[in-house]
Amino acid sequence: MPFIPNAESDRMAMLEAIGKKSIEALFADVPARKRFPKLKLPPALSEQEVLREIGAMAAKNRGADKVSWFLGAGIYNHFIPALVPALASRGEFLTAYTPYQPEVSQGTLQAIFEYQSMAARLFGVSVVNASHYDGATALAEAALMAWKLDEGRNKILLPEDLHPEYKAVLKTYFSSFKVEIVEYSGAPENAALDSGCACLIAGYPCFSGELYGLKAAAQRAHEAGALFIVHADPLMCAILESPGAQGADIVVAEGQSLGNAMNFGGPGLGMMGATEKLMRRMPGRIVGEAKDHDGRRGFVLTLTAREQHIRREKAVSNICSNQGLVMLQSCIYMAALGAGGMKQVASLCYDKAHYAASLINSLKGFKVKNRSFFKEFLVSTPIPAQVIVDRLAKRKIMPGLALSRYDSKKEKELLICVTEMNSKTEIDRLVAALKEAVL
Amino acid sequence: MNLSPEPLVFELSRPGLVGCSLPVSDVPAAQLPKDLVRSSIDLPELDELTVVRHFTRLSQKNYSIDTHFYPLGSCTMKYNPKANEAAAAESGWKNIHPLAGHSEAQGAIELIYRLQENLAEIGGFSSVSLQPAAGAHGELAGVLMIRDCLKARGQGQRTKMLIPDSAHGTNPASCTMAGFTTQTIPSGKDGNIDLKALEAALDDSVAGIMITNPNTLGLFERNITKIAAMVHEAGGLVYGDGANMNALTGVFQPGKSGIDVMHFNLHKTFSTPHGGGGPGAGMVAAVKELAPFLPGPIARKRSGKYELAMPEKSIGRLKAFYGNFGVLVRAYCYVRMQGAEGLRRIAENSVLNANYLRARLEKTYKLKYTRPCMHEFVAMGDVAPGIRTLDIAKRLIDYGFHPPTIYFPLIVPEALMIEPTETESKKTLDDFVEAMLSIAAEAKTTPELLHNAPTTTPVGRLDEVAAARSPVLCFRG
Ligand SMILES: Cc1ncc(COP(=O)(O)O)c(C=O)c1O
Numbered sequence: 001m002p003f004i005p006n007a008e009s010d011r012m013a014m015l016e017a018i019g020k021k022s023i024e025a026l027f028a029d030v031p032a033r034k035r036f037p038k039l040k041l042p043p044a045l046s047e048q049e050v051l052r053e054i055g056a057m058a059a060k061n062r063g064a065d066k067v068s069w070f071l072g073a074g075i076y077n078h079f080i081p082a083l084v085p086a087l088a089s090r091g092e093f094l095t096a097y098t099p100y101q102p103e104v105s106q107g108t109l110q111a112i113f114e115y116q117s118m119a120a121r122l123f124g125v126s127v128v129n130a131s132h133y134d135g136a137t138a139l140a141e142a143a144l145m146a147w148k149l150d151e152g153r154n155k156i157l158l159p160e161d162l163h164p165e166y167k168a169v170l171k172t173y174f175s176s177f178k179v180e181i182v183e184y185s186g187a188p189e190n191a192a193l194d195s196g197c198a199c200l201i202a203g204y205p206c207f208s209g210e211l212y213g214l215k216a217a218a219q220r221a222h223e224a225g226a227l228f229i230v231h232a233d234p235l236m237c238a239i240l241e242s243p244g245a246q247g248a249d250i251v252v253a254e255g256q257s258l259g260n261a262m263n264f265g266g267p268g269l270g271m272m273g274a275t276e277k278l279m280r281r282m283p284g285r286i287v288g289e290a291k292d293h294d295g296r297r298g299f300v301l302t303l304t305a306r307e308q309h310i311r312r313e314k315a316v317s318n319i320c321s322n323q324g325l326v327m328l329q330s331c332i333y334m335a336a337l338g339a340g341g342m343k344q345v346a347s348l349c350y351d352k353a354h355y356a357a358s359l360i361n362s363l364k365g366f367k368v369k370n371r372s373f374f375k376e377f378l379v380s381t382p383i384p385a386q387v388i389v390d391r392l393a394k395r396k397i398m399p400g401l402a403l404s405r406y407d408s409k410k411e412k413e414l415l416i417c418v419t420e421m422n423s424k425t426e427i428d429r430l431v432a433a434l435k436e437a438v439l
Numbered sequence: 440m441n442l443s444p445e446p447l448v449f450e451l452s453r454p455g456l457v458g459c460s461l462p463v464s465d466v467p468a469a470q471l472p473k474d475l476v477r478s479s480i481d482l483p484e485l486d487e488l489t490v491v492r493h494f495t496r497l498s499q500k501n502y503s504i505d506t507h508f509y510p511l512g513s514c515t516m517k518y519n520p521k522a523n524e525a526a527a528a529e530s531g532w533k534n535i536h537p538l539a540g541h542s543e544a545q546g547a548i549e550l551i552y553r554l555q556e557n558l559a560e561i562g563g564f565s566s567v568s569l570q571p572a573a574g575a576h577g578e579l580a581g582v583l584m585i586r587d588c589l590k591a592r593g594q595g596q597r598t599k600m601l602i603p604d605s606a607h608g609t610n611p612a613s614c615t616m617a618g619f620t621t622q623t624i625p626s627g628k629d630g631n632i633d634l635k636a637l638e639a640a641l642d643d644s645v646a647g648i649m650i651t652n653p654n655t656l657g658l659f660e661r662n663i664t665k666i667a668a669m670v671h672e673a674g675g676l677v678y679g680d681g682a683n684m685n686a687l688t689g690v691f692q693p694g695k696s697g698i699d700v701m702h703f704n705l706h707k708t709f710s711t712p713h714g715g716g717g718p719g720a721g722m723v724a725a726v727k728e729l730a731p732f733l734p735g736p737i738a739r740k741r742s743g744k745y746e747l748a749m750p751e752k753s754i755g756r757l758k759a760f761y762g763n764f765g766v767l768v769r770a771y772c773y774v775r776m777q778g779a780e781g782l783r784r785i786a787e788n789s790v791l792n793a794n795y796l797r798a799r800l801e802k803t804y805k806l807k808y809t810r811p812c813m814h815e816f817v818a819m820g821d822v823a824p825g826i827r828t829l830d831i832a833k834r835l836i837d838y839g840f841h842p843p844t845i846y847f848p849l850i851v852p853e854a855l856m857i858e859p860t861e862t863e864s865k866k867t868l869d870d871f872v873e874a875m876l877s878i879a880a881e882a883k884t885t886p887e888l889l890h891n892a893p894t895t896t897p898v899g900r901l902d903e904v905a906a907a908r909s910p911v912l913c914f915r916g
Contacts, residue, residue, distance in 0.1 A: 001777075001781050001784060003517075003518055003520060003710075003861070003862050004784060004785075004788050004861055004862065005862065005863065005864035005867075006788065006791075006792075006864055006865055010864070010865040011788075011791060013865065014791055014792075014794075014795040014865060015791070017795055017798050017799060018791075018794045018795055018797075018798045018811075019798070020794075020811075023787045023790070023791055026787075026790050026791065026794055026811050027659075027690060027790065028811070029658070029659035029661045029810075029811070029813075030659055030687075030690060030691050031663070031664055031691075031696070034664075034691055034692070034695065034696050035690065035691065036689070036690060036783065037563070037689075037691075037692050037695070038779070039560055039561060039689055039779035039782065039783075040560055040779075041557060041560055041561070041774075041778055041779045041782075042775070042778065043778050044775070044776055044777055044778030044780065044781050045775050045776060045778075046776070047520075047522045047776065050522065050526070050772055050775045050776050051522060051525055051526060051772075053775065054526045054529065054550070054768065054771070054772055054775075055526075055529055055531075056546075057531075057546040057547075057549055057550050058529035058530070058531030058532050058546050059529075059531050059546065060531070060545045060546030060549070061531045061532070061534075061535040061539075061543065061544055061545070061546040061547055062535075062539070062543040062544075063530075063531065063533075063534035063535035063536060063539065063543070063544075064534040064535075064536065065530045065531070065533075065534040066534075069536070071536050071538060071539065073538055074537075074538075074759055074760075075536055075537055075538070075760070077534075077536070079461075081458070081459040083458070083459070083487060083490060083491055086491075087490075087491065087494040087495065087498070088494075089524065090494075090495070090498045091503055091504075091505030091506065092498035092499060092501040092503045092505065092506060093498050093501065093503070093714070093715055094503070094505070094519070094524075094712045094714055094715075095503040095504035095505045095516075095519050095712050095713070096501045096502065096503040096504075096509075096713065096714075096715045097509065097511055097514050097516060097713045097715070097716075098713070098715070098716045098717075099715065099716070100511075100844075101502075101832070101836070101841065101842050102898070102901050102903075103833070103836055103893050103896040103897070103898060103899065103900065103901070104440075104500075104501065104502035104507075104836055104841060104893075104896060105500075105501055105502070105715070106497070106500035106501070106896075106897050106898060107497040107498050107499065107500035107501035107715075108497075108501055108715035108716070110445065110447070110497055110500070111494070111497055111715075112716075113447070113912075113913075113914070114447055114448050114449075114914070116912055116913055117447070117449065117913040117914040118448070118482055118483070120912075120913045121480060121481050121482060121913075122480060122482070126912075126913065127912050127913070128912075128913075130716060131716070131717070133572035133573065133576060133718075133758050133763075134572070134758050134759055134760075135759065136756075136758055136759040137572070137576075137757070137758050144616075163759065165756060165759040165760065166759060168755055168756040169755075169756050169757065169758060169759060171755060172583070172734070172754060172755035172756055172757055173616070175583065175754070175755065176583070176586065176616070176617050176618025176619075177618060211472065211475075213472075213474055213475055237477070237480075238477070238480055239471065239476070239477055240471070240472070240475045240476065240477050241475045241476070241477045242477065254759075261532075261533035261534070261765075262533065262534060262535065262536050262537070263532060263533055263535070263764050263765040264532065264535045264536070264537050264544065264547045264760070264761065264764040265536075265537025265538075265759065265760025265761055265764060266537075266572070266718075266758070266760055266761065266762055266763040266764045266765065266766075267572070267717075267718035267763040267764075267765050267766060268758075268759070268760075279910065279912070285716065286910075286912060287912070288906045288907070288910045288911055288912050289906065289911040289912075290901035290902055290903060290905065290906035291901065291902055291905070292898045292899040292900060292901050292902070293899055293900065293902075294899060296444065296897075296898050296899070297444070297898075298897070298898035298901045299901075300901050300903050300906050302903065302906045302907045302910055302912070303907055303910060304907070305907070307608075308575070308608035308609050308611075308612035309607075309608040309847070310608070311608075311612075312608045312611040312612060313611035313612060313614060313615045313620075313621045314615070315608065315612040315615070317612065317616070318575040318578065318579060318609045318612035318613040318615075318616050319573075319575055320573065320574065320575045320607075320608075320609050321573040321574065321575070321704075321706065321713070321716065321717040321718075321719040322573070322716050322717045322718075323572075323716070323717045323718045323763075324713070324714045324715040324716025324717040324718070325712070325714025325715060325716075325717065325718060326714075326717075326718055327716070328714070328715065332490065332494055334482060335448045335458065335483060335485060335490050335493070335494075336457075336458035336459045336485070336487065336490045337457065337458065337459055337461075337482075338452075338456065338457055338458060338482050338483055338484040338485055339479070339480050339481065339482040339483070339484055340455070340456075340457045340484060341457045341458070341459055341461055342480065342482060343480065344457075344461045345461060347464070347468075348461070348462070348464055350469060350471065351464055351466050351467065351468050351469050352464075352466050354466075354469035355466035355467060355469070372472050389540070393540075393543070398536075398539065398543075401538055405538065420461070420462065423465060424465040424466050427466070
């Protein structure tokens with residue numbers, strides 16, 4: 001086994017230093033009857049064999065490397081510049097732990113600080129933390145944070161038009177508490193706010209792609225004394241007004257789209273930012289600037305009095321390991337694209353999605369339901385959407401998500417996503433295929 | 440190490456530059472919603488080489504397993520095989536979408552299924568869910584499962600979780616998130632759970648106990664089967680924190696020894712890289728009675744096809760989709776390269792390495808508990824008057840070693856928690872011992888070397904108190 005560097009002679013010398021005759025003797029504390037069970041596992045494979053086996057399994061998938069891809073719904077097919085994985089996979093980043101010892105972790109710490117800074121500007125907030133597990137857990141933890149500010153306010157207002165899996169996660173996270181989760185439909189400013197509400201949650205855009213301005217909702221939430229939480233598309237924030245500028249108190253997002261592969265939905269990047277006022281209530285690791293005794297600038301994990309290793313049962317969250325490397329990829333992505341590149345990618349998504357939507361809307365029997373959207377839109381279809389998905393699979397097109405996957409009543413609704421990855425030719429092919437699929 | 444100060448990306452910015460060429464649009468421009476147009480985003484603007492040099496230089500300011508011995512206790516900083524990375528880089532994994540139909544994702548679901556099966560066998564459990572994204576997430580899953588299982592037994596009034604005083608902070612924090620109150624159980628003189636104290640705590644409000652085994656002192660919980668029996672007898676359930684499973688693969692199956700539900704940190708025992716903070720994977724495993732409550736969906740095989748389904752009485756979803764899949768690929772690759780024998784050798788060699796370090800250091804660095812340890816041990820850093828563990832840790836950096844975990848567990852004063860892992864050679868361990876002994880000598884003769892350490896790093900000790908008092912959390916240029 002190449003991962004164990006000691007020779008038998010080394011082991012003998014070590015046992016002698018310990019004063020034991022055998023390695024087994026070191027396990028004397030383990031109940032004898034339970035010690036060294038025979039595990040029923042397949043025999044070990046060599047590196048060559050294991051890579052062949054895993055390669056063969058991977059090849060069974062039919063993903064965006066083989067099929068024209070128009071499916072989003074929370075995980076998106078975007079271009080990843082070559083430098084992103086090349087830099088993030090350097091062993092010094094990849095094989096470091098959480099930066100508990102700042103003097104030998106300045107690389108990781110400065111990168112987190114840069115990520116926090118760029119993400120804060122994108123969202124229009126003062127503080128961003130070093131990541132959550134994904135967009136759904138970031139949203140759930142944001143809602144927990146809002147509720148814990150005043151547990152007397154035990155209602156959470158949630159858009160009906162939110163990703164069903166995010167709703168499910170939120171429900172799990174609140175399942176031990178007497179908190180009422182109430183869904184509203186339509187624009188967030190029309191939600192039934194009252195003094196019992198801990199927070200109003202809005203999508204920017206919603207699951208269906210529908211896009212609402214946030215100013216009125218922020219104002220109404222604040223009048224009711226509730227926090228305003230926005231789940232945003234981070235790329236969209238490059239061209240449309242940030243949630244923070246419109247009055248959001250907490251902004252959360254799934255950051256996978258910023259330089260990370262789809263990977264069957266994980267690892268993702270839970271992004272969370274907030275106003276300065278909420279800084280000491282936020283969960284998650286946060287990096288701050290510090291000085292050494294010579295006045296040199298450095299970075300440290302800070303405000304740790306919020307966290308589990310200090311506060312234990314009184315901590316604001318149990319999170320410990322986060323999504324560090326995914327955050328780093330997104331940090332490098334934002335730095336490489338910069339202001340101009342981020343705008344360019346967002347504009348490409350916007351223009352291509354609108355081009356696709358206008359063509360699809362003119363097809364007989366199809367209708368785009370959105371008033372306003374970014375890169376994803378909902379289409380009502382003349383026949384069950386899943387039938388269309390199955391038919392187009394044969395032509396190597398994945399046209400989107402049939403909403404019947406989550407709700408059998410939504411049989412004729414197809415959620416279509418268009419990104420910079422989809423060329424005009426590909427979009428035209430999708431439109432032609434949709435037309436033929438329902439003939 | 441790269442010692443030169445590295446500017447922030449913002450300070451390197453030049454107006455109009457971009458670090459990646461992007462396609463020009465091949466469709467007509469669409470009108471943006473007028474009331475929402477953003478005027479500027481104020482992100483840095485850099486060319487590609489500047490970005491590459493910047494992050495390369497930053498990487499050179501880290502210690503990592505690939506570059507340094509990293510004996511960070513409880514974190515299992517073992518070598519992360521490069522084959523894991525090659526396996527995860529397959530385009531068939533990177534390009535598969537979580538909402539692609541099951542028929543499009545057979546390979547991905549098969550991998551999840553196989554890893555579930557392997558991990559269930561390693562732990563001696565009936566079922567596994569790979570959804571939790573980290574250890575703490577697995578803990579949350581586990582205590583929620585205990586909550587629901589007790590409710591199903593008609594025992595919903597049981598809301599108190601027992602937690603040994605040596606437990607990691609995530610244990611009590613996870614309990615709070617699941618609506619439990621916690622009661623701390625002290626350790627006895629031998630570093631194991633004090634059975635009398637446990638006995639006294641076992642009333643009918645007890646939901647269960649969270650046990651880390653080996654515990655964070657690196658000691659095997661010798662009374663594990665007895666403790667489990669006592670808690671079961673009292674109507675509670677037993678949670679296993681598997682962060683320290685590296686000592687026990689192929690040695691002990693917790694699921695066959697009274698543990699009802701348990702998480703493993705795949706980013707520790709199963710060699711997936713820690714990435715400077717994550718992503719991890721915190722699979723949760725359960726015995727038969729608790730299996731229906733697992734978070735989901737989980738993979739199963741039906742007439743030759745793989746599919747994902749929610750367990751019958753699932754606590755629900757803990758994150759969107761199915762777990763940190765990219766991490767799962769790496770863990771699967773590792774398990775397949777080990778087999779049963781390899782797994783046992785991991786545990787044996789990690790325990791051998793830890794005991795060797797313990798034996799060589801114990802005369803100089805006092806131990807509170809002296810019996811043979813498992814994969815790690817806890818020593819104390821107060822080797823001379825005026826010297827603290829922090830000083831030892833910082834001086835180790837000057838010798839080219841990442842410090843051990845310090846000031847944890849909380850029950851050992853001036854704790855130095857040392858975990859070498861099985862992937863370090865005797866030679867490396869000997870070099871580390873030499874450094875530790877030499878530092879202990881310096882502590883008596885030239886303590887200022889310790890107080891001023893480290894001096895070989897891009898920055899010296901940073902003023903963390905000032906940083907927290909008036910926090911600067913973003914570049915304000
Ligand atoms: C004993 C123990 N339990 C739980 C955890 C939490 O695991 P994670 O960081 O993966 O959430 C850790 C990790 O540091 C640990 O050492």
